[in-house]
Amino acid sequence: MLFELAYGIYKGRNTYRLNDAVGSLFLGTLSQVRRFVTLGVGGYVYYLITQYMALPLMDTSHWWTWVFAFVLYDFCYYWLHRLGHERMILWAAHVAHHQSEDYNLSTALRQTSTGFLLGWVFYIPMYLAGVPAEVVISVGSLNLLYQYWVHTEHVPKLGWYEWVFVTPSNHRVHHAQNDQYMDRNYGGVFIIWDRLFGTFQEEQASDPPVYGIRGPLRTFNPFRALTHIYVDMIKDSWHTARWQDKLRVWVARTGWRPADVAERYPREKTDLSNFTKYDPAITTWVGIYAIFQLLAVIVLSDRMAAVELSYWWGVALWAVLLTTTVTTAFWLDGGSAVRTLPWEGARLLAIIALSGGSAVGGADPVIWLSGVAYVVANAVLLAVMVWRLNPQRGGAALV
Ligand SMILES: [Zn+2]
Ligand SMILES: [Zn+2]
CATH class of the missing domain: 1.20.1440 (de novo design (two linked rop proteins))
Structure with a gap:
């Protein structure tokens, strides 16, 4: 991060703001200490699967176990990440990664504290397929590490590499709120999933990414960052008159709201044509x-x-x-x-x-x-x- 900051200043294109970077790093730190407070049920479910249901096909000593697991992990990640945007209950957790209106290596560390609630469900196929737990953890760590470096504005498009892998350019698109960039490029390591399942979008020089979320947070408060979508859902579920809608809020697509509530309590979306970053003056x-x-x-x-x-x-x-x-x-x-x-x-x-x-x-x-x-x-x-x-x-x- 310090290298990226120094490089940006040297090139006259600094991509850091103190408030935004500190806000992101606060969320990163909180995501790391979350485990002192809560235990996911995922670990126990994985244990049950490996004990009673897994196919005994794989062994850590076979090289192909590792390759297969590495690719399968990213496939599972693609679906977790895609539904993390498309379904409100999962977006409520993942949104923390997207509130930054800058794009730099501190954005990569901006992580949720509530992903443990549901995220584990998407990796069940790995355990069912019999991938040993230590292999899942290892390839998962590699996958996460890979995603760090793509959070920068200083690396341009990378030629043929763009076709197969997640890169700074195609992940910039993922963090942008421009119309044509919304809900695109979900891969973690491989961008081929997006090309296969129709969610790929190339970065266009004519349409520079505007980073952030459509319903901007407009605070650096990490507690609000971690909870604001859940709070919106609770409010909508409370206010709506129909029982079906009270339940539907929890399984709906991101952005869906009960009609009566949307009418009574409209929520503003940013007008991108005069978008300004949230940046209160400080001493x-x-x-x-x-x-x-x-x-x-x-x-x-x-x-x-x-x-x-x-x-x-x-x-x-x-x-x-x-x-x-x-x-x-x-x-x-x-x-x-x-x-x-x-x-x-x-x-x-x-x-x-x-x-x-x-x-x-x-x-x-x-x-x-x-x-x-x-x-x-x-x-x-x-x-x-x-x-x-x-x-x-x-x-x-x-x-
Ligand atoms: Zn995302
Ligand atoms: Zn990202």
């Missing part, structure tokens, strides 16, 4: 504060993975991480100090209480002292930032 100190919190949550998520945590400590630290990203987003949204400071105060007090709790529980002093040091550094930075908020210079208003 330099808000930017510094956001980078500080980004580093803090990355260190915290790394430590959570490194030490052995009880379940409730996992939940508590996940909550600390989530609230830290949410209050930071308040500032990035240009929120007022009067509204945001009480949340920050409550969050810092909670971290002090947790540090004290871990000290009483006999934790390594390094752990609770880090908590205290973080709160002190955070409070100082907060004080400087609020002091330097200056509405005249386009900063967030104090009130």
Whole structure:
């Protein structure tokens, strides 16, 4: 990411904005610590299939097992990803990857925290076919790693390679909201699935991609980013008069709404002809504060993975991480100090209480002292930032 940022600046075509990149990386960090809070049922279903239903055809020692699994995984991914756009209940999870209005390597790390709910269903064929679990995990990891590098505007079309593989150019199309680019190019590694099933669209020089979603989020709040489509669905299901429609909301195509609700509560879609990126003015100190919190949550998520945590400590630290990203987003949204400071105060007090709790529980002093040091550094930075908020210079208003 730093290389891409430096290259963009050097070429006079920087594709990063601090607010958008921090927002994406917050969502990436949250997606990594989600596992401390919830367990999917997918693992258990996979276990049952491998125990009782799988065809005993494959073995890790055969090279073709790996090739077959690699291709089959991407085929399963294509359908998960396609329905992830076409069905509202799956879009509610996947939308987190698409809210960024920039397109760079930080967008790749912008990931959902709710994909575990239903995503596993699409990989059942791999287990039924008898692909060993370690092979599924390995090819799945390779598939995910491959998808990282295609999230850049700096790589042009790549000739013959475009025919077979997912590339920066054809994945830019996937992230664009232009009419002809919508719901296209779902492949993870291979673009051949899109060519086969009629969802391929080439990037056109005459129609540069406009990144983002049609019903823009217009906040950097990660909690809203992760929940806004679910909230829309709950509201529609609640408001509609017909029982069939209350249920249909949950299985409908993306964008479908009960007629009575659509009439009473219309939702605006962006007019792309005068599209502007969501970009509230912030002061330099808000930017510094956001980078500080980004580093803090990355260190915290790394430590959570490194030490052995009880379940409730996992939940508590996940909550600390989530609230830290949410209050930071308040500032990035240009929120007022009067509204945001009480949340920050409550969050810092909670971290002090947790540090004290871990000290009483006999934790390594390094752990609770880090908590205290973080709160002190955070409070100082907060004080400087609020002091330097200056509405005249386009900063967030104090009130
Ligand atoms: Zn997508
Ligand atoms: Zn993507």
